[in-house]
Amino acid sequence: MTEEEKELLIEAVATANRPRPLVTLRYHPAWHDLDAVGREKAADLARALRKIEAALHPEGLSTTARAVLDRI
Amino acid sequence: MDADLHLDGILLRDKRAFGQWMAIAEEPMRASLRSFASVVDVEAVLQESLLRVWTVAPRFVRDGKPNGLLRLGVRIARNLAVSELRRTKSRPMSPDDLEDLEGRADVHEPAEPDPLLRRTIEECREKLPGKPREALDARLSSGGGDEDLELAMRLGMTLNTFLQNFTRARRFLHECLKKHGVTIDAELST
Numbered sequence: 001m002t003e004e005e006k007e008l009l010i011e012a013v014a015t016a017n018r019p020r021p022l023v024t025l026r027y028h029p030a031w032h033d034l035d036a037v038g039r040e041k042a043a044d045l046a047r048a049l050r051k052i053e054a055a056l057h058p059e060g061l062s063t064t065a066r067a068v069l070d071r072i
Numbered sequence: 073m074d075a076d077l078h079l080d081g082i083l084l085r086d087k088r089a090f091g092q093w094m095a096i097a098e099e100p101m102r103a104s105l106r107s108f109a110s111v112v113d114v115e116a117v118l119q120e121s122l123l124r125v126w127t128v129a130p131r132f133v134r135d136g137k138p139n140g141l142l143r144l145g146v147r148i149a150r151n152l153a154v155s156e157l158r159r160t161k162s163r164p165m166s167p168d169d170l171e172d173l174e175g176r177a178d179v180h181e182p183a184e185p186d187p188l189l190r191r192t193i194e195e196c197r198e199k200l201p202g203k204p205r206e207a208l209d210a211r212l213s214s215g216g217g218d219e220d221l222e223l224a225m226r227l228g229m230t231l232n233t234f235l236q237n238f239t240r241a242r243r244f245l246h247e248c249l250k251k252h253g254v255t256i257d258a259e260l261s262t
Contacts, residue, residue: 007239008232008235008236008239011235011238011239012220012231012235013113013115014115015115015211015216015220016115016119016215016216017214017216017217017218017219017220018113018115018116018119018216024120025116025117025120025152025156026116027113027116028113028115028116031113031116036110036111037110039109039110039111039113040109040110041262042109043105043106043109043114043115044106044109044257045242045260045262046102046114046115047099047102047103047106047257048242048256048257048260049242049260050098050099050102051099051256051257052193052242052245052256052260053211053212054095054098055186055189055190055193055194056190056193056194056197056212057212059091059092059095060092060095061091061094061095062095062098063211063212063214063215063216064094064098064102064115064118064119064122064216065091065094065095065098065122066215066216066217067119067215067216067217068094068119068122068123068126069087069090069091069094070215070216070217071119071123072087072090072123072126
């Protein structure tokens with residue numbers, strides 16, 4: 001895997017979208033293709049992105065929170 | 073900041089109140105999972121944990137200390153991460169390794185919303201160039217509900233082009249925020 005391909009995988013995994021139907025816990029498919037360092041980078045990137053998303057939402061909700069609300 | 077101020081609404085099964093609680097609790101719960109990031113999908117574990125908090129909240133009993141539901145949420149999230157680790161056997165874990173992961177259960181103090189930060193981010197978003205802004209806005213408006221491939225197709229992009237544009241958007245935001253003296257997380261620029 002090239003560095004560029006790895007960066008795109010990290011970008012993909014950092015989304016709040018996870019496969020549905022979510023009967024149980026489902027991982028992002030690309031998460032399995034990342035090594036340990038890439039998984040940590042994706043988690044850190046997701047954390048940073050969620051802060052931006054929450055700041056841009058009128059009620060301060062990140063896409064994670066909105067995805068959860070959509071499921072209840 | 074005490075996220076339990078939304079507890080009464082949550083007990084009445086008010087989703088909006090739960091949203092307001094998540095706006096405070098998400099970040100500390102996510103932070104509590106950081107040590108598991110190389111072995112479980114933190115986003116998936118976090119979302120499932122938040123759902124479980126909603127499910128068990130009617131049985132929650134206050135202990136008189138602030139952020140009780142958040143502390144419960146952190147325990148749920150970390151227990152689920154440990155269960156995932158055991159279920160997937162993603163790597164051999166000795167009891168010492170597990171104890172080490174389980175031991176770092178600090179609950180970060182929830183942060184107050186910062187209106188100035190919000191305004192600055194909005195200003196920077198307004199300045200984003202066309203395609204990167206389309207990619208950022210697509211993820212924002214889908215609210216985690218759509219796969220990137222679907223979002224890319226709607227924008228007439230390939231998945232890789234969409235992801236490249238999204239990367240440009242967050243790097244642009246990072247630079248713009250830096251010019252305003254704001255640093256969210258170094259990861260935005262990577």
